[in-house]
Amino acid sequence: MRNKLLLTGTALLVGFGIFAGVYFYYLPSQMVNRYLTDFNSYSDNRTLYPNEISRFLSFHQVHSLPSPSVKLKIKDSAFNSREVLANFEIITYAGKKQVADVYYGMLAFSMVRDQLDWRIESVKVVREMGKAGR
Numbered sequence: 001m002r003n004k005l006l007l008t009g010t011a012l013l014v015g016f017g018i019f020a021g022v023y024f025y026y027l028p029s030q031m032v033n034r035y036l037t038d039f040n041s042y043s044d045n046r047t048l049y050p051n052e053i054s055r056f057l058s059f060h061q062v063h064s065l066p067s068p069s070v071k072l073k074i075k076d077s078a079f080n081s082r083e084v085l086a087n088f089e090i091i092t093y094a095g096k097k098q099v100a101d102v103y104y105g106m107l108a109f110s111m112v113r114d115q116l117d118w119r120i121e122s123v124k125v126v127r128e129m130g131k132a133g134r
Contacts, residue, residue, distance in 0.1 A: 029072045029073075029074060029084050031111070031118050031120075032072055032084045032086060032109050032111075032120070033070075033072055035109075035120065036053070036057070036070060036086065052107065052123050052124075052125055053107070053123060055128075055129060056068075056086075056088050056105055056107060056129050059088075059090075059103070059105070059129045060090055063103075065090050065092060065103065066090060066091075066092070067090075068088040068089055068090045068103075069088075069089050069090075070086055070087065070088055070089075071086075071087045071089070072084055072085070072086055072087075073085045073087070075108070079113075080112060080113045081110070081111060081112050081113065081121075082111040082113075082118075083108055083109065083110055083111070084108070084109040084111060085106060085107070085108055085109075085126070086106065086107045086108075086109065087104065087105075087106050088104060088105045088106070088107075088129055089102070089103070089104045090102070090103040090104070091103075101131055101132075102131070102132040103129065103130060103131050103132065104127070104129070104130075104132055105125075105127050105128055105129030105130065106125075106126040106127045107123055107124070107125060107126065108123070108124045108125075108126050109122075109123055110122045110123075110124070
């Protein structure tokens with residue numbers, strides 16, 4: 001009985017440790033996702049990075065295109081810093097399942113950690129939003 005209880009307790013601790021590790025590893029990506037989603041609702045965001053992010057988030061409206069899909073990827077990872085890449089992609093179709101144009105761009109978010117909180121230190125344009133092949 002005591003061995004089962006000890007084994008169950010150990011399994012729960014290991015499971016919690018794995019969950020916490022995965023959660024804290026992906027926390028910067030979640031923060032960037034929330035930042036991009038809520039960008040227009042926070043006036044501070046427009047003053048911090050007015051041109052870089054605004055150009056990417058308004059590209060589809062300016063060019064009358066569908067909203068972009070955004071995929072986040074953690075590129076460089078250290079204990080107190082992470083670089084999160086945000087890939088923006090818009091695909092337009094001409095007819096049934098026939099790709100007309102592809103537009104894409106990429107931003108790099110440099111993240112640093114203060115205690116348990118992550119913050120965006122800088123944003124760099126890796127590739128300007130535009131038509132593929134140009």
